[in-house]
Amino acid sequence: MDENLGKFIKDFAALVQLAQSGREERPDGKQLLKALTDHLGASATELSVVVEEIQAHRLVDADILMEALAGRDPAHRLLGIGGGAERNHMSLSDILQHARMYRSFPLARPDYTNLAIGPDEQRQVVAMGLWLFNYGGAPLAVLQREANHQYGRQMATLEVLAEEAATAAAYLAEIRSSLEHTSVFKGQVIALTMGDYGPTMGGVTFIRRPELDKRDVVLPGRLLDRVEDHALGIARQASVLQEHGQHLKRGLLLYGPPGTGKTHTVRYLLGQSEGTTAVLLSGGTLARVAEAARIARALAPSIVVLEDCDLIAEDRSYGHGPQPLLFEVLDAMDGLDSDADVAFVLTTNRVEMLERALAQRPGRVDLAVEIPLPSVHERERLLELYSPGLGFSDAALKAAAARTTGTTASFAKELVRRTVVAAALAGEAPSDAYLEDAVEQLMADSEALTRSLLGSNGQHPDGGPGSGTPGQGMDFGFVAGPVPPGFPPA
Numbered sequence: 001m002d003e004n005l006g007k008f009i010k011d012f013a014a015l016v017q018l019a020q021s022g023r024e025e026r027p028d029g030k031q032l033l034k035a036l037t038d039h040l041g042a043s044a045t046e047l048s049v050v051v052e053e054i055q056a057h058r059l060v061d062a063d064i065l066m067e068a069l070a071g072r073d074p075a076h077r078l079l080g081i082g083g084g085a086e087r088n089h090m091s092l093s094d095i096l097q098h099a100r101m102y103r104s105f106p107l108a109r110p111d112y113t114n115l116a117i118g119p120d121e122q123r124q125v126v127a128m129g130l131w132l133f134n135y136g137g138a139p140l141a142v143l144q145r146e147a148n149h150q151y152g153r154q155m156a157t158l159e160v161l162a163e164e165a166a167t168a169a170a171y172l173a174e175i176r177s178s179l180e181h182t183s184v185f186k187g188q189v190i191a192l193t194m195g196d197y198g199p200t201m202g203g204v205t206f207i208r209r210p211e212l213d214k215r216d217v218v219l220p221g222r223l224l225d226r227v228e229d230h231a232l233g234i235a236r237q238a239s240v241l242q243e244h245g246q247h248l249k250r251g252l253l254l255y256g257p258p259g260t261g262k263t264h265t266v267r268y269l270l271g272q273s274e275g276t277t278a279v280l281l282s283g284g285t286l287a288r289v290a291e292a293a294r295i296a297r298a299l300a301p302s303i304v305v306l307e308d309c310d311l312i313a314e315d316r317s318y319g320h321g322p323q324p325l326l327f328e329v330l331d332a333m334d335g336l337d338s339d340a341d342v343a344f345v346l347t348t349n350r351v352e353m354l355e356r357a358l359a360q361r362p363g364r365v366d367l368a369v370e371i372p373l374p375s376v377h378e379r380e381r382l383l384e385l386y387s388p389g390l391g392f393s394d395a396a397l398k399a400a401a402a403r404t405t406g407t408t409a410s411f412a413k414e415l416v417r418r419t420v421v422a423a424a425l426a427g428e429a430p431s432d433a434y435l436e437d438a439v440e441q442l443m444a445d446s447e448a449l450t451r452s453l454l455g456s457n458g459q460h461p462d463g464g465p466g467s468g469t470p471g472q473g474m475d476f477g478f479v480a481g482p483v484p485p486g487f488p489p490a
Contacts, residue, residue, distance in 0.1 A: 031107045032081060032099045039132045040139050042163045045100050049093045050168045052175065053155040055291070056147035057204040060115045061183045062156065063125040065175060066144055069135065076133035078126070081143075082108035087128075088151040092143045092159040113146055117184040119208040138167040186299040189270055191280040192288045209274065210267040217268045218374065218381045218409065219261065224268070227252065230367045231269050231303065231343050232276075251333055251344045251365035253358075255351035259410030259455020260371045262347040266305055269345065273303060282307040286329065293332040293342075301341040309346045310353040326354065333364045373408060373456075376401050382412035387430075390420070396432035400439050407456040414454055415442060 036044035054062050070076040081087055083105040087095060099105045110129030117123045127146040134140065141161040147153050158175065162168040189207040217224055231252050254262045270278050277299040279292040286306060296302035309326055333344050346365065348354055358365055374382060380401035383392070404411065419438040423430040441447060 030099060030103055032079075032105055033096065035079060035107060035132070036096075036141055036161065040141060040161060040163050044141075044161060045096050047161050047163065048165075049091065050160040050162075050165075050172065051091070052158040052160065052172050054158065054179070056154070056156055058179060058183070059146050059156040060117055060123060060125050061179055061185075062158065062175070063123070063144065064184070065178050065182070066126070066131060066142065066158075069171070069174070070131045070133040070142075073133040073135075076131065078110055079130040079132065080108040080110040081128065081130060082106045085151075088148060088153070092161070116206050118188065119206045135162075135167060135171050138162065138164055140167055140171055142171075180298050183295075183299055185295065186277055187275045189278040189280070191282075192285045192292060194284050194287070207280065209278075210271040212264075212268045212271045214268070216385060217261065217265060218378050218385060219265070220372065220375065220378060223369065223371075224265065227254070227265060227369055228269065228272065231345060232273055234343070249333070249340045249342050249344075251346065251367070253351070253354070253365045253368040254345065254347045254371050255354075255368060256349070256371035257373060257408065257455050258349045259408030260373055261409045262371045263307065264409065265371060266307075266345060266347065269303065270305075273301075275301075277302040278305065279303070280305045280307070283311065286311075289329045289332045296342045297340050303343045303345060306344065306346045308348065310348040310350040330358075330364045373406060374412075376405070379404055379407065379412060382409050383416065386413045386416040387419075390416070390430045392430070392435055393432050396435050400435055403439050403443060407451065408454060411442070411451065411454040411456045415439065418442065 095105050111127040112124045113127040114122050115125045126144045131142040143159040145157050147156045160168045189209050191205045193203045292304050296304050383397045419435045420430050423434045
């Protein structure tokens with residue numbers, strides 16, 4: 001026999017023997033069935049599995065609840081299920097049947113995933129683990145699993161095994177009730193995000209609550225007070241309003257040219273609403289408005305912010321129905337109970353795009369306020385706000401404000417930035433001369449496009465429409481100022 005062939009046969013025989021030895025020594029899949037049967041007092045394969053689906057981003061809430069419920073039993077255990085990727089394609093019922101027939105899926109350590117529970121906090125959450133504990137004096141087994149688009153799992157799940165159906169029903173009732181009113185998101189500022197595999201897989205991002213002083217928001221007259229009273233003041237007087245039979249849900253529309261401070265105003269409101277749940281939607285995430293409304297209702301007092309609603313006023317591509325998504329936004333607002341302490345804050349650069357939708361859904365938005373282009377006095381305040389410690393003289397700031405008619409808050413910020421950049425490139429400190437040069441450059445005809453991109457509009461002289469007339473806005477039911485064309489009169 002060829003020497004090489006003999007060596008190959010010998011090595012191959014050793015490999016087969018090693019493989020057979022490893023298979024004989026691998027953990028027995030019936031460990032899982034034995035653990036469940038011993039705990040439940042009945043054959044696990046003969047019991048019905050009850051499945052509770054949970055939205056993917058609520059897994060962290062379910063995990064906290066599971067730890068608390070199981071923790072009532074000092075003898076509770078948390079086990080894992082081995083078996084590789086195959087287990088992810090199967091329900092608990094399938095896993096149990098395979099364990100019985102093929103001795104697969106041995107016990108292992110639980111799988112975990114790391115999820116945020118605040119802007120700066122994380123929690124290790126059970127991604128796949130089997131809880132064994134007594135609930136109400138009766139044994140219960142719960143398989144907790146995360147959502148996973150790779151395996152077609154759009155929702156997180158709790159798969160429940162109990163000898164008595166009443167035990168499983170009571171447990172799930174407590175889980176549902178607790179999830180309705182308890183969440184790591186309560187009192188937080190969160191942004192809903194879109195997933196790569198459809199809106200049901202979207203996640204949640206925690207955002208640190210803004211800290212803005214009232215002096216940092218430059219609006220005409222008492223306009224900011226009016227906005228704050230409507231968005232937050234109603235919540236502060238909730239008990240009085242309810243006592244007199246008045247509803248708490250409300251809608252606020254902030255409209256005006258780009259760059260005038262609508263988003264800045266929203267940031268101020270968020271900063272003043274400590275303890276209030278805030279849900280932020282913009283662009284494609286507006287498609288998740290129904291989910292945002294559910295979160296807001298469950299975790300009230302709440303604010304739902306919908307930015308740039310004009311983008312979806314007539315566009316059906318964002319939603320999943322025959323009507324524009326904005327109509328779904330307004331329907332979600334109308335679907336809340338009258339005692340729901342929820343404020344919807346909408347912003348738009350083109351209020352005329354919302355005209356038809358708001359006219360066909362009266363009462364959803366009960367206050368509309370224009371955030372206008374700043375007047376000369378407000379432009380001066382903006383320049384002061386954006387140039388602390390730069391040493392510009394009062395005369396230079398007044399001159400710059402006077403020469404920048406029709407510009408926005410964004411323009412003022414960019415003007416100061418350009419001044420600092422020009423001085424830095426020259427190796428000098430910012431001065432009045434550099435500020436004057438920056439004004440000259442940005443107000444030149446060649447910079448018309450730049451001014452437009454910053455939201456400025458030279459067609460609005462001081463004192464004219466959109467120039468910052470104090471108190472400008474509209475109250476649906478009480479007209480407090482000019483009404484946008486096409487809106488129904490009071």
